[in-house]
Amino acid sequence: MARITYLIVALVATRPASAAAARRDTTCDAAPATYTSISDPGLPDPWKFASGKSVASADDFACRQAEMSRIMQQFELGDLPPAPDLVTATMSGTSMSLSIKVGSNTKTVSVSITKPSTAGASGGPAIIAVGGASIPIPSGMGRIAFGNDACAAQQNPSSHGTGWFFDLHGKTHSAGATLAWAWCVGRIIDGLEQLGPAKTGIDTKKLGVTGCSRNGKGAFMVGAFEKRIALTIPQESGSGGAASWRISDSEFAKGKSIQTAHQIVRENAWFSPRFTEFVNKTNTLPEDHHFLPALVAPRGLFVIENDIDWLGPVSTTVAMKAGRMIYDALGVKGNMGFSLVGGHSHCSFPSATSADLTSFINRFLVGTGQTNDVEVSKANITMDDWIKGWSAAPKISLA
Numbered sequence: 001m002a003r004i005t006y007l008i009v010a011l012v013a014t015r016p017a018s019a020a021a022a023r024r025d026t027t028c029d030a031a032p033a034t035y036t037s038i039s040d041p042g043l044p045d046p047w048k049f050a051s052g053k054s055v056a057s058a059d060d061f062a063c064r065q066a067e068m069s070r071i072m073q074q075f076e077l078g079d080l081p082p083a084p085d086l087v088t089a090t091m092s093g094t095s096m097s098l099s100i101k102v103g104s105n106t107k108t109v110s111v112s113i114t115k116p117s118t119a120g121a122s123g124g125p126a127i128i129a130v131g132g133a134s135i136p137i138p139s140g141m142g143r144i145a146f147g148n149d150a151c152a153a154q155q156n157p158s159s160h161g162t163g164w165f166f167d168l169h170g171k172t173h174s175a176g177a178t179l180a181w182a183w184c185v186g187r188i189i190d191g192l193e194q195l196g197p198a199k200t201g202i203d204t205k206k207l208g209v210t211g212c213s214r215n216g217k218g219a220f221m222v223g224a225f226e227k228r229i230a231l232t233i234p235q236e237s238g239s240g241g242a243a244s245w246r247i248s249d250s251e252f253a254k255g256k257s258i259q260t261a262h263q264i265v266r267e268n269a270w271f272s273p274r275f276t277e278f279v280n281k282t283n284t285l286p287e288d289h290h291f292l293p294a295l296v297a298p299r300g301l302f303v304i305e306n307d308i309d310w311l312g313p314v315s316t317t318v319a320m321k322a323g324r325m326i327y328d329a330l331g332v333k334g335n336m337g338f339s340l341v342g343g344h345s346h347c348s349f350p351s352a353t354s355a356d357l358t359s360f361i362n363r364f365l366v367g368t369g370q371t372n373d374v375e376v377s378k379a380n381i382t383m384d385d386w387i388k389g390w391s392a393a394p395k396i397s398l399a
């Protein structure tokens with residue numbers, strides 16, 4: 001055990017972004033086969049395991065992260081499959097071709113890549129755009145176009161089962177589209193790693209992900225479930241992304257025109273068919289969307305929202321403030337920013353947010369400077385209504 005601890009300390013000291021992954025090798029209590037639902041009107045306590053045990057150390061937090069991931073998969077996202085049996089990548093001009101094999105199924109997928117102009121021998125940073133980017137990406141930065149609809153379609157609830165994710169894993173696979181996208185992005189990163197910076201120009205330690213609206217929900221899931229992402233920038237993801245299911249229900253009950261769980265499963269295939277059972281009783285979920293920043297932590301996270309009622313400005317502000325509290329307890333508060341500047345149309349980037357976004361891109365993708373301390377929102381919230389059941393936060397240092 002002493003040796004394992006020593007190894008963990010050494011990894012934390014040298015590679016902060018992958019520290020949580022390294023810790024995952026330590027022993028966690030055996031996971032139950034399934035988690036039970038609960039009854040809690042507030043946001044579930046991130047500092048308590050389902051067993052009731054408290055999170056008291058960095059190792060505990062890594063185990064709780066693994067548990068939060070399993071719980072989200074069980075209740076709303078569906079199962080994240082393991083890595084495929086084989087990925088073979090080739091690069092031709094600006095196009096990367098991937099051949100992906102799962103069991104007896106093989107798919108060939110092509111991905112358009114704009115190489116970073118600033119690449120040294122180890123390559124340069126790149127941002128993966130889920131269905132397109134609506135943030136200003138600095139010139140010279142690499143871009144990877146992820147065609148998420150082809151991976152898992154998002155037309156309506158019947159889209160479930162359509163796309164290359166399902167061609168590989170079977171039409172009836174439990175994954176909702178947003179989690180399927182996380183798996184598909186993982187294959188793009190497999191390809192980039194395999195080809196290396198000499199062919200792609202990209203340093204896979206400097207990858208960001210972004211997307212807006214429905215694709216912002218996707219960008220958040222990609223960051224939460226694909227640990228090789230250094231900076232996650234979900235924009236105006238609203239319900240199913242930065243918003244909390246419980247708080248959106250509470251706002252709906254107050255008469256707001258806000259997207260809720262019971263609406264979302266009737267609109268699209270973003271979530272697992274498993275979620276339908278819970279959409280009229282979100283207080284029974286042993287999770288909520290403050291678990292998404294908890295899964296991204298301690299990596300970089302810059303959440304952009306808007307004051308459009310449908311997105312749930314109160315809901316996103318509370319859930320993401322809860323997320324920043326989690327980052328704070330981990331000693332890395334500056335690694336997460338939340339910016340809700342309203343008064344502009346959906347997915348148009350407000351110039352008032354530019355300097356804050358740039359500080360995150362510089363810190364996590366370029367490797368320069370410090371992040372601005374960003375918690376911007378005019379939403380009127382009562383935090384205690386939602387987190388009064390939480391245990392006192394442990395003081396853990398992941399920095």
Ligand code: MCU
Pocket residue numbers: 212213214215236237238239259267311
């Ligand atoms: C905010 O993202 C979605 C929203 O969840 C949907 O209800 C609405 O139909 O579309 C939004 C969107 O993706 O707009 C581009």
